Amino acid sequence: MADEEYILRVENIHKSFGELEVLRGVTFDVKKGETICFIGPSGTGKSTLLRCINQLNKPDDGHVWLHGEEVTNSGNRINYFRQRIGMVFQNFFLFDHLTALKNVEIALIKVRGMDPKEAREKALYELRQVGMEKWAEHYPAELSGGQAQRVSIARALAMDPDVILFDEPTSALDPELTREVLEVMKLLAEQGMTMLVVTHEMGFACSVATRIMFMEHGIIQEQGSPDQMMSDQTFERCKNFIGKVTGYGTD
Amino acid sequence: MDLIDILIEWFPYLISGIFATLGLVASALVIGVLVGLPMALGQVYGKFPVRAVVGIYVWFFRGLPVLVLLFLFYFGIFPGLGLDLPAFFVGATVLGLRGAAYQSQIFRGAIQSISEGQMIAARSLGMTRLQGIRNVILPQAVRIALPGWSNEYPNILTDSAICYAIGVAELLTRTSQIVSQTYVTMPIYLVCAGIFILLNYAGLRVLHEIEKKIEVPGFGTGAA
Numbered sequence A: 001m002a003d004e005e006y007i008l009r010v011e012n013i014h015k016s017f018g019e020l021e022v023l024r025g026v027t028f029d030v031k032k033g034e035t036i037c038f039i040g041p042s043g044t045g046k047s048t049l050l051r052c053i054n055q056l057n058k059p060d061d062g063h064v065w066l067h068g069e070e071v072t073n074s075g076n077r078i079n080y081f082r083q084r085i086g087m088v089f090q091n092f093f094l095f096d097h098l099t100a101l102k103n104v105e106i107a108l109i110k111v112r113g114m115d116p117k118e119a120r121e122k123a124l125y126e127l128r129q130v131g132m133e134k135w136a137e138h139y140p141a142e143l144s145g146g147q148a149q150r151v152s153i154a155r156a157l158a159m160d161p162d163v164i165l166f167d168e169p170t171s172a173l174d175p176e177l178t179r180e181v182l183e184v185m186k187l188l189a190e191q192g193m194t195m196l197v198v199t200h201e202m203g204f205a206c207s208v209a210t211r212i213m214f215m216e217h218g219i220i221q222e223q224g225s226p227d228q229m230m231s232d233q234t235f236e237r238c239k240n241f242i243g244k245v246t247g248y249g250t251d
Numbered sequence B: 001m002d003l004i005d006i007l008i009e010w011f012p013y014l015i016s017g018i019f020a021t022l023g024l025v026a027s028a029l030v031i032g033v034l035v036g037l038p039m040a041l042g043q044v045y046g047k048f049p050v051r052a053v054v055g056i057y058v059w060f061f062r063g064l065p066v067l068v069l070l071f072l073f074y075f076g077i078f079p080g081l082g083l084d085l086p087a088f089f090v091g092a093t094v095l096g097l098r099g100a101a102y103q104s105q106i107f108r109g110a111i112q113s114i115s116e117g118q119m120i121a122a123r124s125l126g127m128t129r130l131q132g133i134r135n136v137i138l139p140q141a142v143r144i145a146l147p148g149w150s151n152e153y154p155n156i157l158t159d160s161a162i163c164y165a166i167g168v169a170e171l172l173t174r175t176s177q178i179v180s181q182t183y184v185t186m187p188i189y190l191v192c193a194g195i196f197i198l199l200n201y202a203g204l205r206v207l208h209e210i211e212k213k214i215e216v217p218g219f220g221t222g223a224a
C-alpha cells in the first residue's frame, strides 16, 4: 500500500442519526500539504464528515487511517490521534475561563505533559504565527470574532498536528474579520500544513485549495482542482450551487 | 448586674459558642461541596443508576425539615449503626449532607449552563472526558456557581442554631445558658442576634472577595 504518500485516508464512511442517513459512503485520500475545500448545501453532512474523521462522531461504517494507523475503532488511542488531527470550529469554542495564552498552552501541559515554561514559549510562538501575541493575556470575551478564531487556530497548531480540520471557520464572522482569518489560513497552506476546510468562501477555495470537493446528499458528488471546477462541464451541480450562494448565474 | 459586666464575665462562653457555630458552618459547607459537587457531576455525566441515586438523595434531604433530619440522625440512624457520635459531629454532618442536596443543584445548573462546545473543544485536543471535566468544565462551573453558592452560607449559618435541639454548644445554646444563669433575657438574646448578623455579614464579605479574586471577563460572577 502506498500509505507513505497519503497521510490521511477516509474510506467509505457512513453515518446516520436515527432514521436520517447523513453520510452515505464518503471516500477520499489526502496527501501531505494538500488543502481540500468541501463545499455544498446546508445539511449535506460536511460537519458530520469532519467529526467522523476525529471520531467526535462515531461513524457507523467505514475507516479512517492516519499515516497508515487506523483512527476508527482505536479505543483510548483516539486521544492520541486527536492530538495529531487539529480542529477549528465555526464558533471558535475557546475556553472561556482562560486567557488566549492559556487556551493555547493548556493541552500542551495537560495532554502532552509538556513543562509549563516550554509550553508557554510554544504557545507564544503559535500566537505570533497568527498575529495574536499582543493579545496573549486577554480573555475570549475581550476578543473580536476574528481574533478569537485566530487564537483557536493557534491552539490547534500548538499540538503540531499532521492535519487540521476547519469547519466553516469564517461563517460566524463579518467580511472584514473573515479576511484576517482566511489570510492566516492561506499562510498555513503556503507553509505546507495539510488542511481540510469546509467553507462557503469560493474565493479562498479557488485560490488556495489543491482540490475542491462538492458534497451533496451525504456523498462527494464532484471533485477536482479549482481550475477544473472553473472550466469543466463536470462541475455542473457545484456551479449551480455556487450560483445560488453568490447570486451570480453560471450559464 | 450591668449588661456589660455580664458580657465580660461570660465572654469566654460566648466566644466558644461563636467558634462552635463557625465550626458547624465551615464543616457543613465543606461537606456540602465534597458531596454536592460529585453528585452534580454524576447527575450530568453519570449513567441512569447514578442519576437515580442522586435524585433520591436530593429528594430526601430537601423534603424533610432540618429538625426532623437532625433527630433522625442523632437518635435513629447513627445509634442504629452502633455509632455514638458527639452532637457537634452529628450536627455538622446533617447540615452538610442537607447542604449537599441544595448545592448539588446549584452546581448542576452551573455545569449545564456551560455550552457543549467547551467539552467538544477539549476532546478535540485529545483530552479525555475526565481531563475535560477537570480542566475546562469544573473551573467554569465553580465561577458560575459561586454567587448562588454564597447564599448557602447565610442559609447554613441560620440553620445551624437548630443544633441547639441536640445540645451542641453553639451560639444559641451558650446564649440560653447565660440567660438561665443571669435571668437577663432580652438584652442577651439581642446580643446573640447581633452576633449572628455580624457573622452573616462578615462571611458574605469574604465570599464576595473570593468571587472578585477568581472573576474572569465574560463570566458574570456577580462581583460587579
Ligand SMILES: Nc1ncnc2c1ncn2[C@@H]1O[C@H](COP(=O)(O)OP(=O)(O)OP(=O)(O)O)[C@@H](O)[C@H]1O
Pocket: A017, A020, A022, A040, A041, A042, A043, A044, A045, A046, A047, A048, A049
Ligand atoms: N448529533 C446529531 N444528532 C442528530 N442529527 C444530527 C446531529 N448532527 C447533525 N445532525 C443532522 O445531520 C444532518 C447533517 O448535518 P451536518 O451538520 O453534518 O451538515 P452540514 O453539511 O455541515 O450543514 P451546514 O452547512 O448547515 O453546517 C443535518 O440534517 C443535521 O440536522
Ligand SMILES: [Mg+2]
Pocket: A046, A047, A048, A167, A168
Ligand atoms: Mg456544518
